[in-house]
Amino acid sequence: MTKILLLGLGRWGANHLRNLNNLPIELYVAEVGDKQLEPARKLGLPAERLTTNYKDFISKVDGVVVVTPAQSHFPLCKEFLEAGKDVFVEKPLTLANDESKQLAELADKHKRILQVGHILRFDPATLWLRDAVQSGEFGKVNMIRGHFGGFKRPRNDSGVMFADGIHFVDLFNFILGAQPKSVQAINHDFMGRGMEDVSLVSLEYDTPHGKTWATVEAEYFIPGKYREVIVCGDKLSAVCDYNVAQYKIKTYANTHAPAGGKDFKATEGVVTQIETPPEEPLLAELRAFVDSIKTRATPRADAWSGYDAVRVLNAALESVKTGKAVELK
Numbered sequence: 001m002t003k004i005l006l007l008g009l010g011r012w013g014a015n016h017l018r019n020l021n022n023l024p025i026e027l028y029v030a031e032v033g034d035k036q037l038e039p040a041r042k043l044g045l046p047a048e049r050l051t052t053n054y055k056d057f058i059s060k061v062d063g064v065v066v067v068t069p070a071q072s073h074f075p076l077c078k079e080f081l082e083a084g085k086d087v088f089v090e091k092p093l094t095l096a097n098d099e100s101k102q103l104a105e106l107a108d109k110h111k112r113i114l115q116v117g118h119i120l121r122f123d124p125a126t127l128w129l130r131d132a133v134q135s136g137e138f139g140k141v142n143m144i145r146g147h148f149g150g151f152k153r154p155r156n157d158s159g160v161m162f163a164d165g166i167h168f169v170d171l172f173n174f175i176l177g178a179q180p181k182s183v184q185a186i187n188h189d190f191m192g193r194g195m196e197d198v199s200l201v202s203l204e205y206d207t208p209h210g211k212t213w214a215t216v217e218a219e220y221f222i223p224g225k226y227r228e229v230i231v232c233g234d235k236l237s238a239v240c241d242y243n244v245a246q247y248k249i250k251t252y253a254n255t256h257a258p259a260g261g262k263d264f265k266a267t268e269g270v271v272t273q274i275e276t277p278p279e280e281p282l283l284a285e286l287r288a289f290v291d292s293i294k295t296r297a298t299p300r301a302d303a304w305s306g307y308d309a310v311r312v313l314n315a316a317l318e319s320v321k322t323g324k325a326v327e328l329k
Helices: 013-020 035-042 070-082 097-110 124-134 160-176 281-295 303-322
Strands: 003-007 026-030 063-066 086-090 114-117 141-150 180-188 198-207 210-219 225-233 237-241 249-252 255-258 264-267 271-274
Touching: 003 013, 013 035, 013 281, 063 070, 063 281, 070 086, 070 097, 086 281, 097 114, 097 303, 114 281, 114 303, 124 160, 124 225, 124 237, 124 249, 141 160, 160 180, 160 198, 160 210, 160 225, 160 303, 180 303, 198 303
Parallel strands: 003 026, 003 063, 063 086, 086 114, 141 210
Antiparallel strands: 141 225, 180 198, 198 210, 225 237, 237 249, 249 271, 255 264
């Protein structure tokens, strides 16, 4: 049986614990203090599989799931990869381009699995959008807009771009099958924490179907909870609400047609509700990680995709400083 060490039982780590406990694995858990291990005890994990020193279990397990503050990702992942372990690490892979690239190269060198927690890649709605976009069902995708926000407690290990905006940056890379050629961003720090709590990132892509303009808005203030993506093509448009369990996507066969000179006719077409399988994306990505350990297949969200997302956001931070668009090479 595959043996997995879960490192971290914080707010999101508790969800990892619940899902990993439902997989056919032998689960080990590490936290910094004995009190923090209580959720694992309540699930019935035996005392010999719990520790406050993760090094106790490195030699015993096949893979490690890292759900710790972003600043710790690089040293932990480096340690585990060099020890010959497969690793799942929550996003962001790291906060720095060079560290993310080092980890991707290290995973390749040691022939290890390094999967990044880009969870939206494992939502059935995302797979439908990707397939529809890349098959040409939308025609030329002119624009994509994403809003990942709502009133909540901010993370203290990174700004809102790396905490939340990164979800849609990676999602757009995945859906379009491309990397942005330029990035421009505006950030605000209303709470005065030294890191942004509102962010607007503008991305320009060159895709096989033409140029696409994408925007990602992330914030901690607007009442409610928003996980919405809008894809607008010249043949079809779609609204995807990731808050919904099953019926996430509606498509709109809306088109503009020349009507002489500068005039265009706007025609509203058929609205279609798309049904996708109900599945918890976190469970799906953890199951995929365990499967990759067994099959050695490259993860859908591999280390290089994690590096690509980090690279885009650091370009966005550079753009905030200069006030200009940053070209990506």
